[in-house]
Amino acid sequence: MNKTLRIISTVALSLATVFAVGCKDKKEEKASVSVPKGSLADIKARGKLIVGVFGDIPPYGSVDSTGKNVGFDIAFARRFALDLLGDSTKIQFVTLDPANRIEYLKSDKVDIVLADFTVTEERKKEVDFALPYSKVSLGIVVPENSKITKVEDLKGKKLIVSKGTTAEIFFTKNYPDVNLLKFDQNTALFQALKDKRGDALSQDNTLLFAWAKENPGFKVIIGNLGPVDQISPAVKKGNQELLQWINDELVNLRKVQFAHTAYDAELKSHFSADTKADDVVVEGGQI
Secondary structure: OOHHHOOOOOOOHHHHHHHHHHHHHHHHHHHHHOOOOOOOHHHHHOOOOOEEEEEEEEOEEEEOOOOEEEEEEHHHHHHHHHHHHOOOOOOEEEEOOOHHHHHHOOOOOOOOOOOOOOOOOOHOEEEOOOOOOOEEEEEEEOOOOOOOHHHHHHHEEEEEOOOOOOOHHHHHHHOOOOOEEEOHHHHHHHHHHOOOOOOEEEEHHHHHHHHHHHOOEEEEEEEEEHHHHEEOEEEEEOOHHHHHHHHHHHHHHHHOOOOHHHHHHHHHHOOOOOHHHHHEEEOOOOO
16 A cells, blocks of 8 residues: 555544544433433333322222222323323323322322322422312211211311321311321221221311212211312422423313313212212313
């Protein structure tokens, strides 16, 4: 090989090396740009929506005898998966307790929480709530032979509540002379009332209406305690993209009256005949 050819070969090799290194750098740079967890791009890339739900609060979120998640919240979760990913089965349900709903969002264990989640000012500081799809007040249930008929009768008594719920917040703030018996899990909550470890139990009125109907020997003595609250989907604080998608979705679902359809399918049979859908559900995020 003469001197000219050697020079040409050396230059070509150098250019090839520079090109290869440049391509490698671009690939590494591209790989280093991570997609935020819980973003629409992340959800679509993984091909499934991860939703935090209750597994022990029928008719909102529970697991049936076949191991299938069912309930009012579940109906919304599946519809979200259908409209976002084109398939209602492209979803992973993660069972939550009332007290860990916020933590599961903060730690990216779920994309959305659809677990009878009441909107409060304190919770707004930690998560972002979408438009409401349901509304609720607090209620109180007692054994059928109980002499408790009003809130004032609870003074010095044991009231069973779930940790991290609006019931705990409401009674701690407004009725400090009521002794609160707190539980993490809803199953334990209602079992404590059955075992007579408490004198009464407070939870969302809609849950209590359904539970009292299915459990003879108990009665709801107060069905509308405190203000009417909103139930909304929640996302991780700052996830504005997913939040906006959910809000748009809820507005669009109003066109087909999806909340009323879900009520008829999942809630109606659990409530008394005089309960109206409009007393419970919210269409298009408009209360």
